[in-house]
Amino acid sequence: MNLPNKLTVLRVIMVPFFVFFMLTDVGGSANKWIALVLFCVASLTDMLDGKIARARNLVTNFGKFMDPLADKLLVCSAMICLIPSGKLEAWFVIVIIAREFIISGFRLVASDNGIVIAASYWGKFKTVSQMAMIIVLIADFGGVFDMIGMALIWVSLILTVVSLIDYVAKNVQVLTQGGM
Numbered sequence: 001m002n003l004p005n006k007l008t009v010l011r012v013i014m015v016p017f018f019v020f021f022m023l024t025d026v027g028g029s030a031n032k033w034i035a036l037v038l039f040c041v042a043s044l045t046d047m048l049d050g051k052i053a054r055a056r057n058l059v060t061n062f063g064k065f066m067d068p069l070a071d072k073l074l075v076c077s078a079m080i081c082l083i084p085s086g087k088l089e090a091w092f093v094i095v096i097i098a099r100e101f102i103i104s105g106f107r108l109v110a111s112d113n114g115i116v117i118a119a120s121y122w123g124k125f126k127t128v129s130q131m132a133m134i135i136v137l138i139a140d141f142g143g144v145f146d147m148i149g150m151a152l153i154w155v156s157l158i159l160t161v162v163s164l165i166d167y168v169a170k171n172v173q174v175l176t177q178g179g180m
Helices: 003-023 030-055 062-082 090-112 121-139 146-178
Strands: none
Touching: 003 062, 003 146, 030 062, 030 121, 062 090, 062 121, 090 146, 121 146
């Protein structure tokens, strides 16, 4: 297993630990900070695995499959963990997760037809905005950061919808040619 794939697997392994610290009081007030560090490190592995894979020509089918799955697992888990605290509304998280299911469905149909659909810049912007939003919401510094968090929630929602529309528009032939 190459380094980018190890980083992807590490990100997946970090998710249950992140969720544990988000949803328990085992470490007291340190839980928030432990969860925040875990999320930040996991988010950095997302950036690093892709850069390393492309720079060293280490792109693999495993990486193409697992990297987006690991991202979805990390981001969706974090957003679900933020619902009980009232920092995110359930409807917001449902919209985000619905988009991920729709895109995953497209990718599955495309894959069955031998088509690989690359991630778009809109999708990358969406992921970065979601990760930034999650970091600000977990840190919960208050004051101006509450406004930044609210702005990031709306930016994330807008980019989620825009990236979905862009994705469907650019790949509608997958459905029409996919025998659906």
